[in-house]
Amino acid sequence: MQYALELVGTYFFAISGALAIQNKDQDLFGVGFMGFITAIGGGSLRDILIGAYPLVWIENVNFLYAIFAGLITTFLFFSHMAKLRKTLFLFDTLGIAFFTILGVEKCLNLGFRPEVAAIMGMFSAVMGGVIRDTLTNEIPILFRKEVYASACLAGAVVYLTLDYFGLDRDTNLLGSIALIIIIRLVAVKFKLNLPILK
Amino acid sequence: MQYALELVGTYFFAISGALAIQNKDQDLFGVGFMGFITAIGGGSLRDILIGAYPLVWIENVNFLYAIFAGLITTFLFFSHMAKLRKTLFLFDTLGIAFFTILGVEKCLNLGFRPEVAAIMGMFSAVMGGVIRDTLTNEIPILFRKEVYASACLAGAVVYLTLDYFGLDRDTNLLGSIALIIIIRLVAVKFKLNLPILK
């Protein structure tokens, strides 16, 4: 079940990664490359930092096929997808929420400290997009979007806190994912931002 | 023989990496640093992703000396080299073709799946340049040049396919390298591009 969700999440991550650069006159290969980097970047960076080899998509090529499927979907329905921005926004929000908490759990299971797990959860979710934006010379999403990475970090901290107090895993997982989604939706809806330093 | 070729390839990679930023008012150190990053970047990223430690140039410092030699050559003949663009283009094309297939072979020898080997072969060849371009705030070569990384990927896939069908290694190696070179030369000569998504 969780494995199926991870594959589906990877599929959507590849799509939203590829679509994020649509205004750039990229050829097919460039768009595909960027979808690929977005989908694998965050999890790969997390696993390299914590030394968790082999990387998930290198051990299990089904993740590569999920990405290919996402890229082919993008190529086929490219012109239609521009109209689906709201749907894609939802999928992206679901994706970062889900991958944050999975990243946190992976680190806890490997015996890392909760402080490390919180950072790695956030990295899993957002660093793929950060790498993509850096490669295409954009200001990373992290600095543009209202409460994006910080929603992930907040969800991770809440998960870890409730886990510490013994909440059962499934309730905690769903609750924390829901929290990230709600923070993100509320922030976008009401254009909330964190304070700017002056 | 192959080892000698790798050293020579590294030498030329450092030169083409350093020359790629010549219009930027970089000081000597900056140019050298970028030549270094270009030469080690792709292979290092590949080895970090697949967890193949120690990295090639860290275990065998002769690669570092090949890079130093390339950088000194660049410093001494900098003003002349601008006129040698066609020669350097050829060396760069030879280099990416050669390093792609070597990267593929390394992954196969370590027991990785062909899908992974194809991606890692391409990464070996092009990611050094991508990292250099990102650090110097350029749109990476990958997105500017006609059929650059995609030629490497095509060559890698052909190598893996023929290897699967039992073609002997030397023929396959030379044939796949030649294929990458031909695709690249034809694409540049006739200004071929992959389709742009609209």
Next chain:
Amino acid sequence: MQYALELVGTYFFAISGALAIQNKDQDLFGVGFMGFITAIGGGSLRDILIGAYPLVWIENVNFLYAIFAGLITTFLFFSHMAKLRKTLFLFDTLGIAFFTILGVEKCLNLGFRPEVAAIMGMFSAVMGGVIRDTLTNEIPILFRKEVYASACLAGAVVYLTLDYFGLDRDTNLLGSIALIIIIRLVAVKFKLNLPILK
């Protein structure tokens, strides 16, 4: 003693990293994220390249707390700190000098060749800032500042040379750190630059 210095160095690295992006309309989270990346980036890249797991800040979360302390200091005194540029420049210079030589020593202790240790020492000190600048779409510090990374490399080479000739560790450590600081201060004071290639 050295451990205390490392924590203090990390604290100041986080501050100078966070302040480096103050003209960018970043929100609180973005500034903190960048301070974090600056503080951990160089050492993490070094340890990933040489395969020295677990990474320092992942094994010992006190480094994370030193970074948090630095970020909170930045948030609280942000408007005052802009006036402290000279003090911060001194701390940054102390920091890169110190972390260069510590990085060199770590590599030597792990049995790596001096050529590798020199490069890794420099990477430890400067790559955090390079990653930060790349993520925020700046031309990396490496290419803007007078004799920055090259001072670190020079100090590393001197340390390794004197170590080879048997100078005792403490004298060598202090002397090489002082050398980096002096090179940097002299270069800034007299606006010295390395030659630009033409």
